[in-house]
Each structure stands twice: as C-alpha cells, then as structure tokens.
Amino acid sequence: MEKETYISKETLHSEPSPFCHSEPSFSHSEPSICHSEPKAKNLLLELNKIAEFVKEKYNTHIWFVEIMGKRHSYIAGHKEDSFLPPELIYINDRYAAVSNEWERITEKDEIISTIKMLLSKETIP
C-alpha cells in the first residue's frame, strides 16, 4: 500500500519541508505552492510550478492526469518525456501524478504530499 505522506497545514507553516525553500524557482515574488491557499482557478498553475521545480532540480519530467475509466487525460505539467515507461502515483480516485523517473526525485514523498493537499482542497476547474 502506498505510504501516506500528508503534511498538515500547521506543519507546512511552522516547519516547511526542505523542498519548499531549497529552490529559487519558488521565489518570494511568486506564491509558493507550499504556502499559498490555492484557488481552484490557480490549481493548474500550481501543478505546473511543481513540475517546473522537479525539472529544475532533478532534470526529470512529471505531469498530472485526470482519471476517467481507462482514460487518463493530461491536465498539467510537462509535455516532454524521457521515453521510459510512465509510472503513475495515484493522488486520489480522480487524479494521478506521472513520471518516467520517480527514482531520481528524492523528495518524491513530500512532493506527492503537497499535491495531495492541493487536490484535496480544490477541484480542477
């Protein structure tokens, strides 16, 4: 069973996870994915920011899909691909994060937790 890695809002505000502050891509001029209260309309933007963070730090692509039966429709994230088999991590019944190289992303658990938190708060517009 997949390990649950939710980070509570309190934890995020008092002890932010390392990945929130370790990268310049999440500059103070832009709302951090960890510290903002994302509105539904900004959710795709937030997911794109996570993808950019992963690309910049790990040189790895991730993208996000909406699940409808067999169909997994792209909603946000990278459009590039490394040609390795896609591996899905289910965020909930409706959404999944996909990458070809999760093993390169050492902060995978924290990233997935953040995405889970984002998606538990909002629905895709």
Add this chain to the structure above:
Amino acid sequence: MKAVLAKEEKNWINSVIKEEEIEKYMEDGRDFINDEEIWEKLKQNQNPEPSRIWDILQKSLSIETLLPDETAALLNLKDPELWQEVFDVAAKVKKKVYDNRIVTFAPLYCGNLCVNNCVYCGFRRDNHVIKRKVLTLEEVKREAEVLAGEIGHKRLIVVYGEHPATGAHYIRDTIETIYSVKVMTKNGYGQIRRVNVNAAPMSIDELKMLKEVGIGTYQVFQETYHHDTYAKLHPKGTIKHHYQWRLYCHHRALEAGVDDVALGVLFGLYDWRFEVMGLLYHARELEKRFGIGPHTISFPRLEPAANTPFVQETRYKVSDEDFKKIIAVIRLSVPYTGMILTAREPAHIRREIIASGMITQTDASTKIGIGAYSDRYTEQELERQQFEIGDSRSLDEVIRELAEMGFITSFCTAGYRCGRTGDRIMSLLKSGKEAIFCKLNAVLTFREWLDDFASEQTKEAGEKVIQKELDELKAKVPHKVYNKLIEYYGRIKNGERDIYF
C-alpha cells in the same frame, strides 16, 4: 415510403439540439466555414510556382499546420512531377510523426435505428429495406469477446445511429460493457483497451458522461462542409439538418474534457477540393480555440448502400487518382494528425495507399452488420449494413501484407492511459517525439498479437519486422530505454500483457 415517427421519438428529437451550445462558439452569428472565402482561396492560388510548393512542403516537414492559401495551392497543382514530390513528402511527414507503424482497429456497429433521413445513407429513416436492430448489452459483450478474444483487436470504433434507443446513456453503457470484457487467449488474455466512438453530436453534459467512462476518441464527420449541399442532403425537420449543431460538436467535446476528437468528410457529396479546405479550416479552428487539433482525420468515399440511388447519381464521385491527392494534401496540411483509411476501400486501393506511406490507421476483419461478429456472418448482408465494404480480408491477412511491405502493425493504446492526450500529445506529435513511443509500443503490442493470434505464415513475416524494429531502436534510443524495452519484451513473451511506454 415514409417512416412515421412515434410520439416519443418526436419529443426526443425536439430535445436534442441546444442552441446555446452552438451560439456561444459562433462569431458575429457566423460559423467558421465561409464558403465564399474557400472558393476565393482556391481561385487565388491557381497555377502555383514550383518554388512556392517546395516552401510549403518544407513547412509541412516542420510539422506546422498549413494556411488556407497554402493548402489551396497544393490542391491546384497540375504538374505530375510536383504531385510525386507531394506524395513523397507526405510519406516523410508521416514517418517523422508516427514512424512506420500502422494502428489497426475494428468498427462495431451497435444499432441502426436512426431518426435522420440523409439521402446518401443506407440507415436513413425512410429506407424500408433495412433490417433494424439495436444490440443488447449482452450482445455487445459477445461482439467484444469475438473481437478481443478471437481476432485480437485492442481498439474499436463503436458506431451508433441517432435515435433515442441509442442515445448517450446507451452509448455510455456499451462503452462500459466493452471495457469489462476480458478473454483468455493462447498465451495471455485479450481486452479492448480503447473504445472510440462515432456517434451523433451530443450536448456538453452528455459528452461529460462519456468522458467519465473513459471514451477514447469522439469522432463525428461533418459529411460535407458546403452549407447548401449539407442542407439539401440532410432534409429539413431532422436533427442532422442543423449544420452548426454538428459543426461545433467537437468544440463541445473539448469543453467537456474529451480531449481527443476526430474529423472527417464523406467524399462524393461535394467538390473534393472544397472539402479538404473545410477540414483544414476545422482543424485550424480547434487549434485556435483549444490548442488541440484533430486526433485523426478520416476521408471515406461514398460507397453503394441498399436502396440508395443517390450513390450512383452523385456528380462528385472521387476518382482513385484524386483520392490519393486528397490523402496527400490532408497529410501535409495537418501534419500531426492521424489518418484513417478504412475497409470501405477495396483491397487493391488500400494496398496502394498504404504502400505510399501516408496513413496511420486502418481496420481489418471488418464487419459492419449489426451483430455480425458474434453471428459469424461470412458474407455481407446489405440490408443490415450502412454501406458495402470493399475489403473484407481478415486481420491476419492484412497484418501479413503490412509486414511484407515493411510496416509494423501496432495495437498501442498507451497514450490516452498515461496522459499523452490533448495538448500534451499535440506537443509530442509536433516535435516528432511521439514517433519514438509509436515504435516502442508497436514492438510490444505486435509481440502480444503474434503470440496470441497470428497464423504461422503471418508470424514468420512478423518476426522479421520485429527484428528490424528492434535493431533500429537499439541505434535510435538511449541504452536505458532500449534495455527497458528488452525487459518488457521478455515479459510479454512470458505471457504478461499490456505493459507499455
């Protein structure tokens, strides 16, 4: 003889069209097909200079959608040598975007009840010679079991007439039924992994419902883009008479989140040059509005149908020579799109077109009678069919022929199950990167099919193609990717199924 509509059919007809789901897409009360403008473009671009044609071909090779003036110039070509250039570059474009794989599928007709009365269609309401039937879900399941378990198809296009008995709820239920089928095969199991739908235009809410059950591509053909011809062939008082309800159904699908949509024209209803321009305008409109162009384009030619004299009478019949030109110009005009050549066409035409390297998908073991797969019809029965098919060869025969031509048959349905959809697939197609996935997944799915369904003769031809593809991939992809391919290939040989890149 006129068929009389039941009261409930009349009520249903009146409830289908939602004007507000048309008007919101129109600009200044007009749709995006301007007949006069199309004719003007065709007129203005007569006798194009060869240098201009070469520039246009280069643009197609960089996988850019052409402008209407550019497509019009190609359509006006006269010089046979330049046409040969066009065919050659069209093949190069296809190879660049999709490599040398051909995807196969089968049509599954679920019902032939229809409230419309299109003069060219065997299933039109007033055609009394047609034996009407709608499959029960149990019958749909039996059809899918034959297709997935005996023939080896992984991808279907499911076809429905426009009728309350085969409305959106029925379509939803049939999709779910088909996806639920799992049949043991010689070395693994068979399943339909992608259900594409060819059905009448629907509302946004209905399309959302189909999205929920995992619809593959939503395919609706405009039939003809020419307004007056459209109005004449689709009689007043029918749903299909409404040109814009049909024209904007892909907009509604994309708005509903169904991000793979397919276009088509029924060639033979109006001037073929005009229709190709119509397809281009439609593709450009979808790109402009949604950033997503057509997943596929189809180009069926009108075929004989039971008690349908229009087919013999039309003055717009497309010759074999022009048919090839149509395919080449579509290939170049919308270079990223998949292109479907169906078994409507006779075997010798399919052979020639496929060999020219321009198309990406074809069907085989095709039966279009209602219930024809599980009833095991061996002959065509026109009174059960929408039209007469031209090539009834088995999937095994078609695959063997493709292999002998050097093409690999692909049963890949990976893309829409891992987010290679919508504008992401567009980006991969336009950059030529999707061709790598096509090749990798073609090898894996062809291996599955050869092990589960191929005759000895076809297997022999297929093994040679697979070896050639593996050699090419070894030279083409990073070691890590190739090693993963070999690992997956071994697992499939050991009976594992449905693993993909």
